[in-house]
Amino acid sequence: MKALCWHGTGDVRVDSVPDPKIIDQRDVILKITAAGICGSDIHLFNGFQPAMEQGDILGHESMGEVVEVGSKVTKLKKGDRVVVPFTISCGECYFCKKTLFSCCDTTNPNAALAAEAMGHSPAGLFGFSQMLGGYSGGQAEYLRVPHADVGPIKIESGLRDEQVLFLSDIFPTGYMAAENAQIENGDTVAIWGCGPVAQFAIRSAWMLGAGRVIAIDRVTERLQMAREANAETINFEEDDVHERLMTLTKGRGPDSCIDAVGCEAHGTGTFETMVDTATDKIGIHKDRTYALSQAIMACRKAGTVSIPGVYTGAADNLPLGAAMNKGLTMKMGQTHVQRYLKPLLKKIEDGEIDPSFVITHRVELNEAPAAYQTFRDKSDGCVKVVVTP
Ligand SMILES: NC(=O)c1ccc[n+]([C@@H]2O[C@H](COP(=O)([O-])OP(=O)(O)OC[C@H]3O[C@@H](n4cnc5c(N)ncnc54)[C@H](O)[C@@H]3O)[C@@H](O)[C@H]2O)c1
Ligand SMILES: [Zn+2]
Ligand SMILES: [Zn+2]
Numbered sequence: 001m002k003a004l005c006w007h008g009t010g011d012v013r014v015d016s017v018p019d020p021k022i023i024d025q026r027d028v029i030l031k032i033t034a035a036g037i038c039g040s041d042i043h044l045f046n047g048f049q050p051a052m053e054q055g056d057i058l059g060h061e062s063m064g065e066v067v068e069v070g071s072k073v074t075k076l077k078k079g080d081r082v083v084v085p086f087t088i089s090c091g092e093c094y095f096c097k098k099t100l101f102s103c104c105d106t107t108n109p110n111a112a113l114a115a116e117a118m119g120h121s122p123a124g125l126f127g128f129s130q131m132l133g134g135y136s137g138g139q140a141e142y143l144r145v146p147h148a149d150v151g152p153i154k155i156e157s158g159l160r161d162e163q164v165l166f167l168s169d170i171f172p173t174g175y176m177a178a179e180n181a182q183i184e185n186g187d188t189v190a191i192w193g194c195g196p197v198a199q200f201a202i203r204s205a206w207m208l209g210a211g212r213v214i215a216i217d218r219v220t221e222r223l224q225m226a227r228e229a230n231a232e233t234i235n236f237e238e239d240d241v242h243e244r245l246m247t248l249t250k251g252r253g254p255d256s257c258i259d260a261v262g263c264e265a266h267g268t269g270t271f272e273t274m275v276d277t278a279t280d281k282i283g284i285h286k287d288r289t290y291a292l293s294q295a296i297m298a299c300r301k302a303g304t305v306s307i308p309g310v311y312t313g314a315a316d317n318l319p320l321g322a323a324m325n326k327g328l329t330m331k332m333g334q335t336h337v338q339r340y341l342k343p344l345l346k347k348i349e350d351g352e353i354d355p356s357f358v359i360t361h362r363v364e365l366n367e368a369p370a371a372y373q374t375f376r377d378k379s380d381g382c383v384k385v386v387v388t389p
Contacts, residue, residue: 003140009047036061060086062138085337174200186211262309307332
């Protein structure tokens with residue numbers, strides 16, 4: 001089959017690779033009909049995620065048609081149309097039983113490597129480095145889906161692929177980010193980033209009772225898309241974000257702050273930015289905490305900072321003292337996607353949201369390498385790319 005493979009920093013290619021096979025009788029094989037490119041893929045593309053190997057197949061936002069079924073799979077059959085969570089979870093361990101699916105204890109075959117870096121291993125993830133399981137991803141013609149009775153959700157209504165694909169990741173991620181923000185009715189929520197995850201966080205914050213949503217980015221089309229969801233916006237290149245937030249909240253600060261940017265945050269001309277650019281050039285990538293630091297500094301006392309943005313290593317210069325002394329709550333993590341599939345599918349079926357609003361680019365698999373660049377550079381008005389193999 002054809003698949004999008006990682007070959008090094010800034011180098012992804014469509015290669016011919018062996019078709020996936022059933023390895024465990026709880027697997028199914030999907031023929032992929034649609035796959036997203038995520039901001040997390042850009043961290044892999046840009047070399048921020050350790051333990052990537054030449055030839056790793058990327059992609060963790062996948063959907064398609066079941067074409068092969070392991071003998072122990074009971075809930076799916078050939079021909080079923082499913083969306084696949086990016087988290088691979090067993091459904092049986094201590095963490096899965098608590099619906100903490102991204103913390104599944106059993107699905108990372110390279111758990112020792114992850115535990116060395118993080119103390120414990122999180123769940124295996126599709127297309128996300130050897131450290132997180134070495135599972136082939138779905139930016140390909142076919143995908144092996146382990147634990148098929150636990151992850152995939154069957155789509156039985158007439159909803160189009162583009163309306164349900166993002167149940168695999170960014171809709172649940174934006175929603176969990178808003179839940180983690182502990183929003184109380186009427187609260188002011190500030191969101192760093194207006195990328196795809198942030199777009200869903202904005203809409204989810206409204207669903208969860210926010211009274212005001214303020215979104216921060218520098219990319220015109222993305223700020224515009226945030227305003228279309230009734231967010232007030234701040235362009236961090238034109239305005240001093242902290243000052244603006246204090247003015248907008250009469251000095252108190254937002255009740256909840258969401259960092260939907262993650263480890264590749266852009267600074268604004270500071271010394272650190274220069275250092276980051278220099279270290280990037282020589283291939284040393286360190287987590288950049290500009291957005292998170294601003295969120296901590298701006299958040300009101302005893303407020304909540306929610307972090308869906310991905311970090312991969314250690315961070316310098318994080319204002320931990322501010323977080324501690326202001327009594328902030330910080331909640332974060334890879335999304336427990338399986339927990340959100342049914343309730344969020346219902347919201348789509350009920351017409352409360354049509355997730356396809358975020359799509360700006362549709363490409364075939366052989367155009368995916370160019371689409372990685374367009375999405376990374378945020379050129380051509382690109383907010384979200386869907387690949388159809
Ligand atoms: N927790 C999870 O399970 C999960 C799931 C999906 C994605 N993610 C992560 O969420 C983050 C966002 O993903 P995305 O797909 O929206 O990515 P994206 O890269 O398209 O969006 C990030 C946005 O942040 C903006 N930005 C950069 N620096 C900023 C700053 N200092 N202040 C404000 N905005 C700034 C960029 O202009 C961009 O629009 C990534 O880190 C991704 O890895 C996490
Ligand atoms: Zn993702
Ligand atoms: Zn588990």
